[in-house]
Amino acid sequence: MLFLVNLLLGLLFGVGLVVSSMSNPAKVLNFLDVFGNWDPSLAFVMAGAVLVAFTGYRLVLKRDRPVLAGTFHLPTRTDIDRRLVAGAAIFGIGWGLGGFCPGPALTALGLATPGVLVFLPAMFAGIWAARSLPDARLREA
Amino acid sequence: MTEFTPLASFIGGTLIGLSAVLLMALDGRIAGISGIAARLLPPYGDRSALSAFGFVAGLVLAPFAVMAATGQPVAQTVSSNLPLMAAAGFAVGFGAALGGGCTSGHAVCGLSRLSKRSFAATAIFMAAAFATVFIVRHAIGG
Numbered sequence: 241m242l243f244l245v246n247l248l249l250g251l252l253f254g255v256g257l258v259v260s261s262m263s264n265p266a267k268v269l270n271f272l273d274v275f276g277n278w279d280p281s282l283a284f285v286m287a288g289a290v291l292v293a294f295t296g297y298r299l300v301l302k303r304d305r306p307v308l309a310g311t312f313h314l315p316t317r318t319d320i321d322r323r324l325v326a327g328a329a330i331f332g333i334g335w336g337l338g339g340f341c342p343g344p345a346l347t348a349l350g351l352a353t354p355g356v357l358v359f360l361p362a363m364f365a366g367i368w369a370a371r372s373l374p375d376a377r378l379r380e381a
Numbered sequence: 382m383t384e385f386t387p388l389a390s391f392i393g394g395t396l397i398g399l400s401a402v403l404l405m406a407l408d409g410r411i412a413g414i415s416g417i418a419a420r421l422l423p424p425y426g427d428r429s430a431l432s433a434f435g436f437v438a439g440l441v442l443a444p445f446a447v448m449a450a451t452g453q454p455v456a457q458t459v460s461s462n463l464p465l466m467a468a469a470g471f472a473v474g475f476g477a478a479l480g481g482g483c484t485s486g487h488a489v490c491g492l493s494r495l496s497k498r499s500f501a502a503t504a505i506f507m508a509a510a511f512a513t514v515f516i517v518r519h520a521i522g523g
Contacts, residue, residue, distance in 0.1 A: 242407075242408055242428075242431070242432045242435070243431050243432055243434070243435040244435065245407050245408060245432075245435070246404075246408065246432040246433070246434075246435030246436040246439065247435040247436065247438050247439045248439060249400045249403055249404050249407075249408075249412075249436060249439065250400075250435060250436035250437060250438060250439020250440045250442075250443075251439035251440070251442055251443055251446060252396055252399065252400040252403070252439070253396070253397055253400035253401070253412060253414075253436075253439065253440060253443075253485075254439055254440040254441070254442065254443025254444070254446075255393075255396055255443045255446060255447055256393045256394065256395070256396030256397035256398075256399075256400060257393065257397065257440075257443065258393070258443055258444050258447045258455055259389055259392060259393035259396060259447065260386075260389060260390040260391075260392070260393020260394055260396075260397070261383075261386055261389065261390060261393070261456070262390075262393065262397075263443075263444065263455070263457060264383070264456055264457050264458060265457070265458060265459050265460065266383055266456075266457075266458035267383045269514055269518075270382070270383045272510050272511050272513075272514040273514050273515075273518055274511060274515075275515060275518075275519055276518055276519070277382050277383075279382075279383045279384075279385055280385065280387075281383075281385055281386045281387060281389075281390040282390060284386075284387045284388075284390040284391040284394060285390045285391070285393055285394035285397070286394060286488060286489070287391060287394060288390070288391040288392065288393065288394025288395040288397070288398060289394040289395065289397040289398040289401070289489045290394075290398065290488075290489060290492050290493050291394075291395070291398065292394075292395045292397075292398025292399055292401075292402060293398040293401045293402055293489055293490060293493035294492075294493040296398065296399070296401070296402030296405075296406075297401075297402060297405060297490075297493050297494060299402075300402060300405050300406040301405070303406075305409065306405065306406060306407055306408055306409030307406060307407045308407045308408055309407070309408050309409040309410075310409075311409055312405065312409040313409055313410050313411065314411070314494075315411070315481070315491075315496065315498070317481075317498060318496075318497055318498065319498070320497065320498055320501045323479050323480065323481075324480050324481060324498055324501060324502055325480075325501070325505060326476075326479060326480070327475075327476045327477065327478070327479030327480020327481065327502075328476065328480040328487070328501070328502040328503075328505035328506040328509070329476070329505050329506065329509045330472050330475055330476030330479065330480075330509075331472065331473055331475075331476025331477050331479075331480055331483060331506045331509070332476070332505060332506030332507065332508065332509025332510040332512075332513065333472050333476070333509050333510070333513045334468070334469045334470070334471070334472025334473035334474075334475075334476055335469075335473060335484070335506065335509075335510045335513075336509065336510035336511070336512070336513025336514045336517070337465055337468060337469035337472065337513055337517065338460060338465065338466050338469030338470065338473070339459075339460070340459075340469065340470070340473065341414070341415075341473060341477075341483050341484040341485075342414040342415045342418050342473065342474075342477060342483050342484075342485070343414035343440060343483075343484070343485050345470070345473075346414065346418070346437055346440040346441060347440050347441065347443050347444055348444075348457060348459065349441050350441050350442070350444060350445060351444060351455065351457055353457065353459040353461075354459075354461055354463060355459035355460050355461055355462075355463065355466040356459055356466075358463045358466045358467050358470065359459075359466045359467070359469060359470035359473075360470060361470070362466070362467045362468070362469075362470030362471040362474065363418070363470040363471065363473050363474035364418070364421075364422065364474060365470075365471055365474065366470065366471040366472065366473065366474025366475035366476070366477075366478065367415070367418060367419050367422065367474040367475070367477070367478040368422060368474075369471075369474075369475055369478075370474070370475045370476075370478035370479040371419070371422075371478055373479070
């Protein structure tokens with residue numbers, strides 16, 4: 241049941257990425273290129289997503305527990321540590337180089353361009369490497 | 382050049398937000414794709430890997446669903462500079478795992494929960510990404 245629910249929600253999320261053009265690296269790179277042919281479209285993706293999630297989370301998190309699971313898995317840390325700062329900076333550099341973040345890269349798998357077929361294994365290697373660091377304290381995000 | 386598409390981008394964004402809200406309501410989880418991707422890797426301690434595989438399968442199917450519904454091909458321009466894409470992929474995976482999230486986990490879900498860590502992470506990765514594109518396209522790319 242949870243597999244099916246996740247499949248459908250992944251599909252919805254992915255359709256959102258495709259409809260919004262967030263799945264197109266050219267679009268992402270032009271959003272990040274303020275001094276070139278700037279395309280501000282992706283700010284509207286953020287606005288739409290945060291508007292719905294901000295409102296929806298407020299309703300959902302009033303419940304004691306999720307409908308199909310025992311507890312809400314929410315991050316509890318509030319400190320801004322060196323790992324967060326360094327990780328975000330490295331992530332941003334990679335995003336700016338390729339125009340892919342993890343969601344769009346996964347939606348691109350089936351279209352099988354050479355770039356994404358190289359990007360995805362490298363991304364999983366990167367996740368693996370970060371998890372292998374000593375004292376790795378990874379959280380779901 | 383890409384065309385400015387505020388309406389389609391906003392609508393797509395609301396679908397992403399809706400998916401995130403439903404994932405929280407039903408499975409109690411943050412829709413952070415880097416975290417979900419990390420759950421595909423061993424060790425498989427609990428059943429969360431199965432739901433992660435489901436979510437990722439949905440993401441992979443999405444462009445085909447859109448193509449089937451609209452009859453149009455999905456526009457996607459990916460760099461064919463493979464060493465660059467390898468470096469980009471490694472940095473994205475490493476940075477997201479180290480920093481506890483990516484665009485979805487921090488910039489959508491985290492901001493929506495008013496998480497201080499997510500505001501910091503989003504500001505940092507946006508600044509790093511803008512700076513990277515500036516350097517690649519204008520400082521050295523010309």
